[in-house]
Amino acid sequence: MPSSYVSNHVHIVFSTKNRLNAIPEALQPELWAYIAGIAKKHSMHAVAIGGIEDHAHALVHMEPTLGIAKAVQVLKANSSRWMHVHSGMRFEWQEGYFACSVSRSQVPAVMRYIAITKGTFPRNCNG
Numbered sequence: 847m848p849s850s851y852v853s854n855h856v857h858i859v860f861s862t863k864n865r866l867n868a869i870p871e872a873l874q875p876e877l878w879a880y881i882a883g884i885a886k887k888h889s890m891h892a893v894a895i896g897g898i899e900d901h902a903h904a905l906v907h908m909e910p911t912l913g914i915a916k917a918v919q920v921l922k923a924n925s926s927r928w929m930h931v932h933s934g935m936r937f938e939w940q941e942g943y944f945a946c947s948v949s950r951s952q953v954p955a956v957m958r959y960i961a962i963t964k965g966t967f968p969r970n971c972n973g
Contacts, residue, residue, distance in 0.1 A: 892905075
């Protein structure tokens with residue numbers, strides 16, 4: 847095969863340190879857009895980004911050369927710096943995260959889930 851095709855969608859969820867309500871609603875649209883920009887800069891395509899005051903969801907399409915741990919690290923590190931500057935307070939994400947692969951057929955369902963999230967972590971990536 848002369849070229850490769852990889853479909854690698856991953857649903858990532860990460861919380862604020864101690865699950866504090868540290869993401870003001872007014873900053874959320876800008877933060878989600880910034881996270882999408884971080885993804886683009888690091889060879890990911892942000893399919894859906896969202897969340898609430900204490901956590902963020904990212905559905906990204908990742909290049910095959912980028913590992914999940916590295917993807918999460920760049921999203922969290924860069925977005926926490928942005929939050930520190932724009933919120934005027936010390937901002938941290940907690941150390942852990944949730945991530946799972948999403949089949950192409952389930953991408954629309956995960957996009958809907960992110961759009962209507964009520965602040966609960968998904969039990970699985972299929973809805």
